[in-house]
Amino acid sequence: xxxxxxxxxxxxxxxxxLGPNGILTAESDLEPYLADWRGLYRGRAMALLRPASxxxxxxxxxxxxxxxxxxxxxxGNTSMVGGATPEAKPNQVILSLARMNRVREIDTAxxxxxxxxxxxxxxxxxxxxxxxxxxxxxxxxxxxxxxxGLLSTNAGGNTTVRYGNARELMLGLEVVLPDGGVINGLxxxxxxxxxxxLRHLFVGAEGTLGIxxxxxxxxxxxxxxxxxxxxxxxxxxxxxxxxxxFRAADEGAVRAFEYMSGIGMGLVMDNIEGATLPVAxxxxxxxxxxxxxxxxxxxxxxxxxxxxxxxxxxxxVLDAALAESEAQRAAIWRLREEHPEAQKRAGAxxxxxxxxxxxxxxELIRRSSAELVKLIPGSRPVPFGHMGDGNIHMNLEQPPEMxxxxxxxxxxxxxxxxxxxxxxxxxxxxxxxxxxxxxxxMMEAWRGGAELAAMQxxxxxxxxxxxxxxxxxxx
Amino acid sequence: xxxxxxxxxxxxxxxxxLGPNGILTAESDLEPYLADWRGLYRGRAMALLRPASxxxxxxxxxxxxxxxxxxxxxxGNTSMVGGATPEAKPNQVILSLARMNRVREIDTAxxxxxxxxxxxxxxxxxxxxxxxxxxxxxxxxxxxxxxxGLLSTNAGGNTTVRYGNARELMLGLEVVLPDGGVINGLxxxxxxxxxxxLRHLFVGAEGTLGIxxxxxxxxxxxxxxxxxxxxxxxxxxxxxxxxxxFRAADEGAVRAFEYMSGIGMGLVMDNIEGATLPVAxxxxxxxxxxxxxxxxxxxxxxxxxxxxxxxxxxxxVLDAALAESEAQRAAIWRLREEHPEAQKRAGAxxxxxxxxxxxxxxELIRRSSAELVKLIPGSRPVPFGHMGDGNIHMNLEQPPEMxxxxxxxxxxxxxxxxxxxxxxxxxxxxxxxxxxxxxxxMMEAWRGGAELAAMQxxxxxxxxxxxxxxxxxxx
Numbered sequence: 001x002x003x004x005x006x007x008x009x010x011x012x013x014x015x016x017x018l019g020p021n022g023i024l025t026a027e028s029d030l031e032p033y034l035a036d037w038r039g040l041y042r043g044r045a046m047a048l049l050r051p052a053s054x055x056x057x058x059x060x061x062x063x064x065x066x067x068x069x070x071x072x073x074x075x076g077n078t079s080m081v082g083g084a085t086p087e088a089k090p091n092q093v094i095l096s097l098a099r100m101n102r103v104r105e106i107d108t109a110x111x112x113x114x115x116x117x118x119x120x121x122x123x124x125x126x127x128x129x130x131x132x133x134x135x136x137x138x139x140x141x142x143x144x145x146x147x148x149g150l151l152s153t154n155a156g157g158n159t160t161v162r163y164g165n166a167r168e169l170m171l172g173l174e175v176v177l178p179d180g181g182v183i184n185g186l187x188x189x190x191x192x193x194x195x196x197x198l199r200h201l202f203v204g205a206e207g208t209l210g211i212x213x214x215x216x217x218x219x220x221x222x223x224x225x226x227x228x229x230x231x232x233x234x235x236x237x238x239x240x241x242x243x244x245x246f247r248a249a250d251e252g253a254v255r256a257f258e259y260m261s262g263i264g265m266g267l268v269m270d271n272i273e274g275a276t277l278p279v280a281x282x283x284x285x286x287x288x289x290x291x292x293x294x295x296x297x298x299x300x301x302x303x304x305x306x307x308x309x310x311x312x313x314x315x316x317v318l319d320a321a322l323a324e325s326e327a328q329r330a331a332i333w334r335l336r337e338e339h340p341e342a343q344k345r346a347g348a349x350x351x352x353x354x355x356x357x358x359x360x361x362x363e364l365i366r367r368s369s370a371e372l373v374k375l376i377p378g379s380r381p382v383p384f385g386h387m388g389d390g391n392i393h394m395n396l397e398q399p400p401e402m403x404x405x406x407x408x409x410x411x412x413x414x415x416x417x418x419x420x421x422x423x424x425x426x427x428x429x430x431x432x433x434x435x436x437x438x439x440x441x442m443m444e445a446w447r448g449g450a451e452l453a454a455m456q457x458x459x460x461x462x463x464x465x466x467x468x469x470x471x472x473x474x475x
Numbered sequence: 476x477x478x479x480x481x482x483x484x485x486x487x488x489x490x491x492x493l494g495p496n497g498i499l500t501a502e503s504d505l506e507p508y509l510a511d512w513r514g515l516y517r518g519r520a521m522a523l524l525r526p527a528s529x530x531x532x533x534x535x536x537x538x539x540x541x542x543x544x545x546x547x548x549x550x551g552n553t554s555m556v557g558g559a560t561p562e563a564k565p566n567q568v569i570l571s572l573a574r575m576n577r578v579r580e581i582d583t584a585x586x587x588x589x590x591x592x593x594x595x596x597x598x599x600x601x602x603x604x605x606x607x608x609x610x611x612x613x614x615x616x617x618x619x620x621x622x623x624g625l626l627s628t629n630a631g632g633n634t635t636v637r638y639g640n641a642r643e644l645m646l647g648l649e650v651v652l653p654d655g656g657v658i659n660g661l662x663x664x665x666x667x668x669x670x671x672x673l674r675h676l677f678v679g680a681e682g683t684l685g686i687x688x689x690x691x692x693x694x695x696x697x698x699x700x701x702x703x704x705x706x707x708x709x710x711x712x713x714x715x716x717x718x719x720x721f722r723a724a725d726e727g728a729v730r731a732f733e734y735m736s737g738i739g740m741g742l743v744m745d746n747i748e749g750a751t752l753p754v755a756x757x758x759x760x761x762x763x764x765x766x767x768x769x770x771x772x773x774x775x776x777x778x779x780x781x782x783x784x785x786x787x788x789x790x791x792v793l794d795a796a797l798a799e800s801e802a803q804r805a806a807i808w809r810l811r812e813e814h815p816e817a818q819k820r821a822g823a824x825x826x827x828x829x830x831x832x833x834x835x836x837x838e839l840i841r842r843s844s845a846e847l848v849k850l851i852p853g854s855r856p857v858p859f860g861h862m863g864d865g866n867i868h869m870n871l872e873q874p875p876e877m878x879x880x881x882x883x884x885x886x887x888x889x890x891x892x893x894x895x896x897x898x899x900x901x902x903x904x905x906x907x908x909x910x911x912x913x914x915x916x917m918m919e920a921w922r923g924g925a926e927l928a929a930m931q932x933x934x935x936x937x938x939x940x941x942x943x944x945x946x947x948x949x950x
Contacts, residue, residue: 109719109834110865156666165666167675168643181925188832190864191631191640192903193679194910195922195948196930200642200675204668221726244584250770251696252727295725295778303770357663359584389665390585431666439669447670450656454937455671461936462929473670 010067014049014093017059022099024048033094036085037078041437043086045072045094052099054174054182054213060095061211062180070467071095073207075117075149078141080353081436083153083206087471097148100213103127111219112171112188117148117212124217133219134294136163136255140337148212154204156432158256158290161388163220165432166203172216173199178209178463188216201458206434207469209462221294226255227304228290228323230332231311232283236362238316239287243358243388245307245316246289253300256290257388258336259361261369264343264382265335267397271345272338278321278331287387288336339384343397348404349382350411352394352418355431361387364425368394368418375417376410378402391431394418435473443475485542489524489568492534497574499523508569511560512553516912518561520547520569527574529649529657529688535570536686537655545942546570548682550592550624553616555828556911558628558681562946572623575688578602586694587646587663592623592687599692608694609769611638611730615812623687629679631907633731633765636863638695640907641678647691648674653684653938663691676933681909682944684937696769701730702779703765703798705807706786707758711837713791714762718833718863720782720791721764728775731765732863733811734836736844739818739857740810742872746820747813753796753806762862763811814859818872823879824857825886827869827893830906836862839900843869843893850892851885853877866906869893910948918950 025047035042051057072094074084097118105114121142128135139157155166172187262284291300311317323329343349369381378399385393398407500522510517526532547569549559572593580589596617603610614632630641647662737759766775786792798804818824831839844856853874860868873882
């Protein structure tokens with residue numbers, strides 16, 4: 001490491017703040033934190049700071065502000081868009097929230113839980129369950145992703161259709177500002193109209209306006225009943241029609257409604273050990289419907305059967321497998337959750353995390369699939385995801401015979417192709433993964449003008465020195 | 476009106492933008508807009524601007540920015556805290572959104588409705604109902620309050636416990652910024668993580684950062700069943716225990732859970748024609764529970780009876796009246812909704828719109844009532860409101876024999892008394908009414924330091940000339 005990254009001044013000062021366990025500087029120790037897990041980006045850093053308290057975060061940030069050191073906040077480092085990766089520049093520190101992982105308080109009368117930013121999502125779910133409640137946020141990276149990062153990126157996942165995004169699951173925040181000041185907004189209130197809703201600004205700001213150090217999360221009653229089915233449907237439109245049937249039958253019961261294509265399901269069958277299709281083979285469209293209720297005797301199994309029967313009579317469902325046990329339920333969910341891994345094993349793929357109004361999901365899938373195959377003959381569209389909230393991962397798998405590098409060289413064409421359709425449909429180029437580093441160059445075209453100018457004015461107002469997670473979100 | 480308020484320059488320019496129907500300048504025409512409906516404040520204005528489109532709003536704001544004219548956005552003018560009243564200063568215009576009252580689009584597949592800021596809430600509810608859906612926001616002023624004002628103040632109301640505040644019912648906004656620029660954020664997306672969540676900044680900013688001109692609102696399936704009861708309970712703690720029983724039995728069914736005191740109910744009986752108590756007389760604490768479900772055969776009546784029976788056995792409910800018809804349901808709700816009117820007829824009163832964590836509501840009511848009676852002997856505490864979301868209107872009615880002016884002279888002592896307890900309990904001095912002009916002087920004590928500084932930095936960044944609704948929200 002060059003000397004300019006090791007000037008003893010700031011490192012000693014960080015050491016005084018954090019103690020010997022609170023800072024890593026050896027290259028080998030820093031290694032796992034310098035690149036994103038997808039391998040898209042790699043940067044450098046003079047140190048990894050590991051504060052154990054809000055006071056330590058504040059003192060570190062204050063020092064950075066004084067010395068003009070930029071800060072990359074990092075949680076589980078599971079960003080899909082390079083949101084927590086340092087740049088290839090000097091004078092940077094990574095600030096990991098991993099040691100701030102306590103549950104400060106849980107209250108089942110208020111149905112709230114106050115937790116620190118470094119708490120891993122799976123652990124948060126477990127603590128809630130241990131108290132007979134539910135913390136409903138659920139997504140692929142839940143074994144690594146931390147609450148601070150999930151809030152900073154306003155994570156979505158499988159249960160948005162019922163419970164909303166991370167934003168809706170948050171009542172209050174504690175935030176360290178770019179000057180080291182601390183906002184103590186850990187209020188456990190459902191109603192509080194006392195000035196600007198700063199907490200909603202930090203949620204989704206991807207660490208560019210400050211560092212979330214703790215949050216008050218909402219809890220819900222645990223499910224007393226669930227019912228899950230995998231359905232083969234004749235078309236994208238039929239999938240949407242089925243969603244509308246379930247929503248009309250019992251809106252509050254639809255916890256997840258996921259779409260998968262025949263191609264995607266084929267990749268899972270071919271590449272994932274032990275994956276078995278519980279319906280007849282050969283269908284082109286699938287839906288996973290997951291119902292839950294917190295009331296006794298909700299009769300979800302009956303509801304599921306009735307809705308599916310009516311949909312079959314209407315020709316909207318061709319075949320269906322209802323989970324008869326928790327094991328079967330897990331097996332059905334596995335078919336959905338292994339989509340990314342199956343894609344990875346099948347070769348190179350380009351990901352498009354896009355959203356459109358729910359009514360436009362069939363058109364999005366149909367048009368994008370057709371255009372993508374025209375763009376790259378032999379490529380395989382693998383649309384899957386959260387139909388119930390309009391968020392489809394409109395991914396494309398390489399043609400089997402094409403060299404991966406040749407395919408990946410077309411990544412921007414592929415993204416442009418999908419995004420042109422998304423834009424026509426009034427959608428978004430980043431539904432749940434955020435902007436990070438990967439998509440900053442799209443902000444001007446999609447959010448330019450008054451909207452982007454307002455964002456930049458806010459960034460300049462709160463972080464005038466530009467030390468918080470530079471190069472992310474804003475172009 | 477003095478000449479300086481009638482300089483022909485800007486008025487002619489406004490006239491050119493708005494046409495003859497778009498501007499009022501005669502004193503008699505302006506009269507209804509210069510004071511708040513509670514009669515707390517009164518200001519002046521050179522004109523009432525009545526734009527009919529977003530372009531007209533933008534042109535007016537641009538002109539104001541150029542000429543240094545301050546703008547008071549006004550919807551239904553139903554603020555409880557003087558949030559839409561001009562100051563007693565020259566060079567001001569009131570900008571009414573009343574003519575922008577169209578429903579631009581309604582989509583029952585997406586379950587969204589795009590409406591303009593001047594649409595009255597009751598009308599929005601009606602349009603939703605005409606399409607077989609529900610727009611759940613519901614509050615006393617719904618016959619006058621407009622969508623733009625409801626969002627600008629993040630209105631709460633009766634259904635927050637189930638559907639959240641106005642904020643949670645909004646997916647996208649169109650906003651005219653203080654320089655006249657327009658943010659077109661009317662996206663109908665459940666997931667969209669593309670930069671800072673500006674829409675959440677404008678919601679609750681009370682018109683100090685820009686003017687909301689249109690919004691995408693969320694719709695829900697209409698209720699297929701309801702069940703409503705008025706219960707007499709032995710204590711505040713019993714009221715909370717009953718809430719927890721209902722939430723445990725069927726969380727999604729509790730649409731409203733309202734607390735009322737024996738004193739408040741007595742004021743309604745004494746002052747409101749036709750009000751009758753459907754339970755035995757003499758109780759000190761009441762709860763209105765309102766259940767609804769969008770599924771067929773939800774069995775809410777059974778649920779209501781079962782929960783109340785168990786609560787009676789546990790001594791948590793002393794008497795209960797279940798609505799047997801829509802008329803009875805309306806009569807029960809009327810007892811709750813006439814509380815403000817009954818208070819008004821009974822004499823002078825001081826209002827405290829406060830919130831605490833739900834678990835602390837009993838302590839809030841008990842301690843505040845005791846302290847208030849100590850502070851002003853003979854005064855009558857009238858706590859009522861949204862127990863299910865922690866928001867209690869901790870109001871105080873004057874002693875019958877005391878001159879109203881003497882009582883009102885103690886208003887600040889009364890508010891301080893309640894707020895000291897609220898603060899100890901981790902609550903908020905303004906739950907759903909906002910800060911407006913009435914409570915700006917509390918911001919420093921409650922949100923001072925890093926939080927208020929960040930708010931002020933954002934205000935300065937977005938409205939550097941300070942022309943948007945000056946004197947509101949920030950001290």
